[in-house]
Amino acid sequence: MQQIPLFRVALNGYGRIGRCVLRALYERGADAGFEVVALNDLADLASLEYLTRFDSTHGRFPGEVRVEGDDLRINGDRLRVLREATPEAVDWAGLGIDLVLECSGAYHTRADGERFLAAGAPRVLFSQPMASEADIDATVVFGVNQRCLSGAERLVSNASCTTNCGVPLLKLLNEAVGLEYVSITTIHSAMNDQPVIDAYHHEDLRRTRSAFQSVIPVSTGLARGIERLLPELAGRIQAKAVRVPTVNVSALDITLQTARDTSAAEINRVLRDAAEQGPLKGLLAYTELPHASCDFNHDPHSAIVDGSQTRVSGPRLVNLLAWFDNEWGFANRMLDVADHYLRVAAQSTVPPAPVKD
Ligand SMILES: NC(=O)c1ccc[n+]([C@@H]2O[C@H](COP(=O)([O-])OP(=O)(O)OC[C@H]3O[C@@H](n4cnc5c(N)ncnc54)[C@H](OP(=O)(O)O)[C@@H]3O)[C@@H](O)[C@H]2O)c1
Known part of the structure; x- marks a missing residue:
């Protein structure tokens, strides 16, 4: 029997992440605890x-x-479509x-x-x-601190795709071997804040350069x-x-100085156990197969540790590689956090923070 969604949600911004969120909701099917009733772009x-x-x-x-008419129909569900450039122009309460x-x-x-709240939105989850x-x-990074x-709360952030990938790994390894220092290089696929061919696009000058002609350092x-x-x-x-x-x-290349001597076998065991048996099952995955990044397109995990790339040079200097689908993994975490947030809010006896005028 199909579950009736408990909650109603609207999307503001329907680009790469907004569309992945909607699609991931439909790909989850009957398990979804809420429905999208409107989108604004x-x-x-x-x-x-x-x-x-x-x-x-x-x-x-x-x-x-x-x-x-003026709406989208998806599998028979009606979604109101709005084209407003500001939060105040949308009657969120009326939705x-x-x-x-x-x-x-x-x-x-x-x-x-607070502009969304003042316009009648009860809560906002930012991507x-x-x-x-x-x-x-x-x-919130789902799997790490959603119980906070x-x-x-009225305004909650789903962090970033890179934070969702890195934080579970660092938390696990800090608890297992202790971390003294951490250095990370994000190797990120192109995004819509870069032009296809050189063009003025962003105040970060390197983001004015063609996304498909260079490896481009960007701020993070x-x-x-x-x-x-x-x-x-x-x-x-x-x-x-x-x-x-x-x-x-995308991928995170993570270098760690550990607090005690360790080995690649120990680091991989900690991460593999957490992925296969621990509380991060479904959020973290582990592989030693000879993958390339495209193998993880449409992968819903927050992080996939590539154990074949773990290196320990000296007893306390560790280097790791973790893959993540920056769109699909993150969109699935938006759903997880939204679902948890709405259930907690529905059962809460704590009054919501007042909305400023
Ligand atoms: N893409 C990723 O891998 C990824 C992963 C995690 C988090 N994020 C974050 O998610 C956010 C969106 O990223 P994205 O990649 O989805 O960007 P995107 O593809 O450019 O999508 C943004 C969408 O929002 C629309 N928009 C812009 N201003 C708006 C407004 N005032 N009201 C309503 N809609 C508006 C844009 O329309 P126009 O195109 O007409 O401006 C576009 O359709 C960013 O903060 C990004 O950092 C992205």
Whole structure:
């Protein structure tokens, strides 16, 4: 018997992440605890329908998608489609929703989030880390700290795809062998904030360069993002990032100085056990097969440790490689966090934080 969704959700921003979130919800089918009843983006309805049906990275939508009047119909479900450029222009309360999944990437501060609340949105889950800890009620990496949610939060962040990949691994290894210092290089596929051919596109000058002609170093807030989740490592993490000319799937190259002597076999055993038997089953995976990045396209895990690449040079200097589908893995974590957040909020006796006028 099909489960009736308990909660109603709207998407704001229907680009790579917004579309993956909607599709992942439909691919989960009857298990989904909520339904998407509306989406708001700047594009016209015909383009939104087309980009839902056909996806160069994840393939055709596995269901029926069509336009009906001003709305989208997906497998018979009606989704209101809005084209508003500001949160205030949307009657969120009138949509009868429990949560906005903010996937435009256009909002970074608490003041931005409060614009949604003042316009009637009960809660917002952001698809990126906010500017500072003061800008958000909680930043959640599912599998690590979702239990911090009390239900009173109004503004929650799903962190970043790289944080979702790195934090579970660092937490496990810090508990198992102790970590003195951490250095990470993100090897990230291209994104829509880069042009196909050189063009003005971003204040970060390197992001004005053709995404498919170079390996491009870009700025990253990964180290500070990890510190928000693992404050015990604060001041001992650095990170840099390069964009590479692929369309999806990324990797973290992680170097660790451990607190005690260890071996590649021990590091791999800790990570493999957590993936196969531990609480991270379904979120973390482990492989020693000779993979290339495209093998992980449409993989829902937050991190897939490639044990064949683990190196220990000297007894305390470890190097690891972990893959992640930056779109699909992250979109699945948006669903996990949203589902947990909504259930906790529904059972909470803690009053929600007041909305500022
Ligand atoms: N892509 C990834 O792998 C990934 C992974 C994790 C997290 N994220 C984060 O998720 C966010 C979105 O990334 P993305 O890759 O999905 O970007 P994207 O493909 O550019 O999608 C953003 C969408 O939001 C629309 N939009 C822009 N301003 C809007 C507004 N004010 N109201 C409503 N819609 C608006 C954009 O329309 P226009 O195109 O017309 O501007 C576009 O359709 C970013 O913060 C990013 O850092 C991305």
